[in-house]
Amino acid sequence: MTARTMIRVLAPEVAARIAAGEVVERPVSVVRELLDNAIDAGASRITLEIEEGGLSLIRVTDDGRGIQPEELELAFERHATSKIADLDDLGHVHTLGFRGEALPSIAAASDLEIVSRVGAEPVGVTATLVEGRVVRRAARPAPRGTAITVRDLFLRVPARRKFLGAPGSEGRQVVVLASHYALAYPGIAFHVVSGGRRALTTSGDGDIRHAFAAIYGAETAAAMLDVDFSDGGICVTGICGPSSVHRGNRAAISLFVNGRWVQSRPLTFALVDAYQAQLPIARFPVAAVNIAIPDEDVDVNVHPAKAEVRFRDERAVGRAVRRAIALALEASRPVAWSEAASPAGILARPLHAVPGPPLGGPQPLQAALGLGRVSPTGSAGQAVPTQRDLLPMLRVVGQLNATYVVCEGPDGMYLLDQHAAHERVVYDRLLARPESEPAGVQPLLEPIVLELEPVLAATLDEHRASLGRLGLGTEPFGERAAVIRSVPAGLGARDIVEEVTALLRKLEGERRVTDPFGRAAATVACHSSVRAGMLLSMEEMRRLVEDLEHTTAPRTCPHGRPTLVHLGTDAIERQFGRR
Incomplete structure (x- = not known):
């Protein structure tokens, strides 16, 4: 005889931890949400600190608008957001973070402290959350902006933690994410510290080449080509490398849609395709490209981690990207192939040593x-x-x-x-x-x-x-x-x-x-x-x-x-x- 199945409503704390898993998969997921909020708050400087790859500590500090004192607790309620108000707003999203469950999901998966001050207030407000609930709140002197500290991520969810990588691997993903954001927003000064060591610093002067130089080096940044193309409401801008600048994988390709870093196979394929027959086998270009497209032609709410988007006309966007890169390659000045000037790991160096014994071959x-x-x-x-x-x-x-x-x-x-x-x-x-x-x-x-x-x-x-x-x-x-x-x-x-x-x-x-x-x-x-x-x-x-x-x-x-x-x-x- 089959046992009867009981249908029940889960306890709030259990439901909160399950929901947290949809948004917060690993430390880099937390960092993405916090960086999105800092950028949406109008920050001009963002500092990111992590310890043990983000497992023991993640702290994001910005100089943005801050949170009103009376709204601090409300920010950690489910479905609370300042980014959208009604259903029509979903088709015209102008911000990066608008998923109302982000902050409560992070708070449910960690111990969290927030300090925030708006410019008009004489002092800031701090709150401490344990298992998603505010347990302490007080006034506190603070600079304008917001600082969120996340400690012991997934400590009370060991099943989630055991599937994470080593701290070094998790930390590398965080630094890679911050690098993409630095390229997407060269007007913001980013300072990233991992394990007490500086991992990335950008000036925030608005020049994408300077941000690119901070990540890939000044010599590579100087070789990059300008990308600027518009067609049918699609605008493609940024920089791309000449055919002499390449990598062994696609990791140096940064694609942004309306300022949002996305991982899109069709767009990556279109960009790489513009270099066809110009790169050695198994080598890939270096590029940082932003695609600006009308809000009604792109859906940014198709992935819990906001890493993917859906286009109304994906082929048209791919064509625009391919054409933009092709024009940049065509319009650039010829460059000499100089082995001595090749930055390590960037320019091709096919031969590194003296040839060995005579080569065998056909008569x-x-x-x-x-x-x-x-x-x-x-x-x-x-x-x-x-x-x-x-x-x-x-x-x-x-x-x-x-x-x-x-x-x-x-x-x-x-x-x-x-x-x-x-x-x-x-x-x-x-x-x-x-x-x-x-x-x-x-x-x-x-x-x-x-x-x-x-x-x-x-x-x-x-x-x-x-x-x-x-x-x-x-x-x-x-x-x-x-x-x-x-x-x-x-x-x-x-x-x-x-x-x-x-x-x-x-x-x-x-x-x-x-x-x-x-x-x-x-x-x-x-x-x-x-x-x-x-x-x-x-x-x-x-x-x-x-x-x-x-x-x-x-x-x-x-x-x-x-x-x-x-x-x-x-x-x-x-x-x-x-x-």
Whole structure:
């Protein structure tokens, strides 16, 4: 016999702790709520202190408007807020924190003390809360603003505490959050102390570059590009790095929507996509970008921790972000690639030591390398981006292992990957060709029937038009077959079926370039380029270097692999004992 299920109303203290878990997940959740309130209060200076990653202490002090003495206890009642008054206000939220359960949830999960004074009052008011209830209240001298101290977070909720990370990990999340806020509000002076040590200090002078320099260093901040673009009521502003400034993850991408830091995969994808084929593989840009959008076009109340937002037209916002970053890259002045000036962990340094034993590889084959000048105009007559890293003056010395072009530069030796370099040259040439002017085509004397597996057949159907523009002429022939009538002039395959099949396999797995035509062009460029193991004449190598200099992104191939590595003169001299 089944036991009867009893329905009951939970005790207030139990309900409060459950509700607290929806808003307060870990120390960084508390910090976010308190920073939101400080910013909404008009603070110009905010000090954040934490101990043991925020588990034992979190204190946020601001110089904002403060809380009226008669409203101090009311601030800790559920559903109490000064941010909204009625249902219509939900569609026009102009503040960061408006969830009425934030302060009571924090108080339910910790011991809390608040000190606040409004400018018109001679003294401030302090209150101490235990388990969400005010147990002490008194007048107290205090500067204008509010200071909230949270102690022993989750001490009485051990089930919650055991799922937290180590204090160092929790503290790092808090500092990262504060860094994002400092970039979103450069007009506020932030001072962050973790474990008694200063973790972050910004001037609050309103210059985003100064705030950025406090986080990433002055040299990186100086290299950043201005972002300023508006379209259809969407305004995208901030700074982004040139293609020479990158990181191994997306952590250095800060996105804000109407001043609110958000974690949005679509917006992050749009921003990264603007750098397509300009960054090495598995590297990501550095940026701090704010998207200003009308209140009615964004819903900020879709996540308990306010970390996500929902847009009425997400694609339009993504397009605006992508276009804003692309324009910033195009409008910037060319920058020289200088290894000596590279800040650690920011600029790419592909080679750090002397090459080891002779490289093994395929046996050399003599091959002709067809190179042509890259047009200065882009697809459909558009100008190619002017932002690019210039190559130093290089003098070709010879060829290593029939794969690498050895060059002397003003600051050491450079090894050029002949396949990656030629791939970049061919790719840019394909993109620069107007749509009305077809690529070089090699017609076949007799059409070839190509049998394909289902995935490759679908890939060919998807990209048939783009491949046709690039010289691969095909027609459907049954369900899973195609007739090949022409191939790109540079393909040069002995076995057409094998080469086209390999091309389709690579195209099917291509994810680096997102534009359909660009994806097809990158794949064709790879298969049309000189291969490793091909012997090149001195003239061909010089022409390759010269053509690479005129490409839009000479340091990487379309798939993000480096085209060259550098061994500095200092490193060489150290190996020979001259330093």
